[in-house]
Amino acid sequence: MTEPLVAELLSMLCHIAPDIDPGVVDPRRAMVDQLDLDSMDYQSFLAAISSRYHIEIPETDVARLRTLEEVASYVTEHQAQH
């Protein structure tokens, strides 16, 4: 169910970090380690998600958004609240 969402998130990630290879991304691995993202990339990614899905991502939640799947779940969860 989260598959299309994961793909969409991946596409957004590629937009922010065009030098990653989406073909090798494992949605269950922590993005920072796997994709060599730095804090700025990551913030930009989460900001894009916040903007696109109209959800607030409090500072305190950031630490638990490590994998694409976690992010997808988070998005699904918070969208459902609206």
Added chain:
Amino acid sequence: MTAVSVDVTTISRATTARSITYREAMREALREALRADPTVFVMGEDVGAYGGTYAVTRGLLAEFGPDRIRDAPLSESAFVGAGIGAALAGMRPIVEIMTVNFSLLAMDQIVNAAAAMRHMSGGQFHVPLVIRMATGAGRQLAAQHSHSLENWYAHVPGLRVVAPATIADARGMLATALADPDPVLIFEHVQLYATEGELAGGSVAVDLDRAAIRRSGTDATVITYGGSLPRALAAADELAKAGIQIEVIDLRSLRPLDTATILASVQRTHRAVIVDEGWKTGSLAGEIAAILVEQAFWELDAPIERVCTAEVPIPYARHLEIAALPKISEIVSAVRRACHG
């Protein structure tokens, strides 16, 4: 525009260098011309018995008599036009107008007749007339005796407009002007009359086709003429203390302009500051700026700066008059801006 260049007969006398005022240099030039050519005569308001508003012609009446040092009634249009007519008929009149402000009463004659005559007659008639007039501010003469309107005449094809800024030019330009077959307007800045300087020898013919580089420099070109030249040179001294070397160009001829000298200098310095006592709007400074943009655009490393008179009729009160006129400090600032710092 076809620039006219005339072979000038140099009337040079071997005299030793002496100190002389701008006014005296002018008078010497007049005396020399009157002596050399019987067709030369001087005409204007109070040039004879009074000795000239600015005392340039003092003493000439005694030597040359009232026919050749001819006091004219207060009728600028008539006596300037009479100068045109006399020139048409083969004389070499030198007409003096008290100030450029008064010349407006004769502007019809200067612009519609003198300047146009050669062309509208298909080259049959030319007007070898010299008109001298005082210009400029600085003597608290207020709004009808202080303006710098030479640019109005420099606008007009058919006229040659010159502005001697140095003692040597005051001494030498008249002969060149008299040798010119077309009307020449000589603008003498009132602030210059009392300036004094060394003059070597007698008359040295001035090449009116060439601007003079009064000071060489590499950092910026200051283009000026007439009464603003001393200010530009003073600014150059001040800037030199700060390590900024400016080139100061004295245009000498306002029409035609020696574009080549201006362009060559700006090609070296890449920065131009124009100092012109005229009002900035529609000024000669604007014309020069336009020439630089048209012909030296790719050489410019900074916006062209203009230092001109404030857009106000010249006021009487000393401090207001000073405030209205281009100042040395403004030239310095303009050069500094042009040099980016």
Added chain:
Amino acid sequence: MNPTRDEALRLLGQMLLIRRFEERAAEDYAAEKIRGFLHLYIGEEAVAVGVLDAIGPEDAVIATYREHGHALARGIPPGEIMAEMYGRSGGCSRGRGGSMHLFSRAHRFYGGHGIVSGLLPIATGLALAERLRGSSVVTVAFFGEGAAAEGEFHECMNLASLWRLPVLFVCENNLYAMGTALSRSHAEPEIHKKAVAHRIESEVVDGMDVLAVVEAARRAVTAIRAQGAPRFLECMTYRFRPHSMFDPELYRERTEVERWKQRCPIEAFTARMREAGVLSAEDIAAADAEAIATVNAARSFAEASPIEPVEHLLDDVYTPRGVA
């Protein structure tokens, strides 16, 4: 004055030449061969012809923008005048001047000037040169009564009188400054009195009578040469045509024009000469035919004259090096 047959033929021939020339000029204007302003002199021929008959080739002449008549009477070749109006290279001002600015150095004709009264200071200066030179040359200046309202007019009357300059001021009083009637522009409508105020000897003459004009002009010129002082001649005249080709003539009555036309200087002169037995009807017809032939030749000359090359546009703004 009782002219000889030759004198009569000369005066008639010149007046007819001006008349026929201008009639054709008006035609050519309508056909767009002549453009700009065209100010016709028709009706006033006796003034130019009469005054210029009184001076010699060494004398100087200067006139207003309504100067075809003066240029023709001064002897400038009609072809060159017409070519000038056509804007051609063969024009007397090489196409630079047009109708209003006819010049000829050879004829000491110092132009056609478009600024009303602007020619007066120049005339004064031409005379000043002769005064300084001590020559007996006279300068003749033609201007309209409209010029007498200008400050320059008074400056020049004063200057010429003050300096005793050999100049003949000829006021062609045709009663209208463009469309403004004399009475509406002059507090003192007797223009010669303004000259008198400057102590210039003045005379009023019927400008429709060429012989009267000749006589008055001769008197004035003789006096100038003898006394070395200016003279003023007010010639009462009338232009039969509008001010210029653009003028609808709203300011004057047709009847007034018709009344003046009854006094046509050419008809008046021919009638008088026939009456006096100086000229025959054949003489007059022949003179007219000659004038028409001259005008036709002038038009042919103008037509055949090349236009100035545009490369010469900037010529004669300044004197080239080595000239003059």
Added chain:
Amino acid sequence: MGEIRMPSLGADMDAGTLIEWRIAPGDRVTRGAIVALIETQKATMELESFVDGEIEELLVEAGATVAVGTLLARVRAVGAEVQVPPRVEPAPSIAPPIAAVMPAQPAPRIRSSPAARKLARELGLDLQTVVPSGPHGAIVLRDVERGRARPVAATLVQPPAVVPPVVQRPPLVAPAVTGSVRAAIASAMARSKREIPHYYLSHSISLEAALRSLSTINAARPIADRILPAAVMLHAVMRALWEVPELNGFWIDGAYQPSEAVHLGTAIALRTGGVIAPAILDADQQSLDQLMSALRDLVVRARAHRLRASELTGATITVTSLGDRGCEAVWGVINPPQVAIIGFGAFAERPWASAGQVTCHRVITATLSADHRVTDGHRGGRFLAELDRILQEPITP
């Protein structure tokens, strides 16, 4: 079709000597091929062609010394049978070569004086590589003249051979040529180490106060507006430079030239290899929020190969931070002609003794590598102390 010009290969290179041609008229060359050996005052270098084609004419003979920018050879297009350079496939796994990306971007309007433009054209210098110093950020003549003397970044279409002797050279071309970029980085860094007498200082700084202050600020902000610790560090560096401005400038032609402007080079590692240090221009004019925006913008564009060349070469001082990689400290190699580089390691919880008490603090190791020709350890230490002081202050966005 193309030209081969004497490249600028070093900070003080005005001219180069053509040692030998490796090609002759009529030879076919491909992009990247070695066409000549050139000698500079510092080293003999290989000159690569950056165009495909056939050598039409050699214009400079071997042995000749010519100014940078001089046309050395003309290259004409080869016949139609010749394979044109393949269009780069937009394979998502490969970063598009910047040369292919950039033309699609409208070139930013560069404010420059006409004379500067003319000289740049004459020198074959891309104005984007020139750091402005004129009014309103305009490039003026002196900037181009300095640009000629200073390391010039490859213009976007310049070959890998014309690499700036700076460590943070961007991979302007596809990874296939990264090797030569690598070589250029190696050469430049070797030069730095060879020529610049580095001295090194380090200092541990507690970030506890700063990070807490930052959390408070960020908690009230949407994620897009949150400030990252990296920006806090950059801002602190910029402020500390007010105290020790001599770290901000250049060593050119045997002399130190201070820079009035602070263009803060920020090392950004690229996943495709290499590292670039584009500059946040006029960093000293910016608030923390502005600096954060500038940094975000810079990183995004760096990832997308959309940096302006002036950003690539404009830095007056560089900050490198390997904190995200978990390294404790980084000792930077100065990026010539700059005179200092500041390094930040990861911040990590450490026992922190203060006022007789040991508590747990997040601590970072700040280092300074500086050019001893310009400053000495005392001034360097002053800088780190100032940095520490600033980081103990409450954060003002």
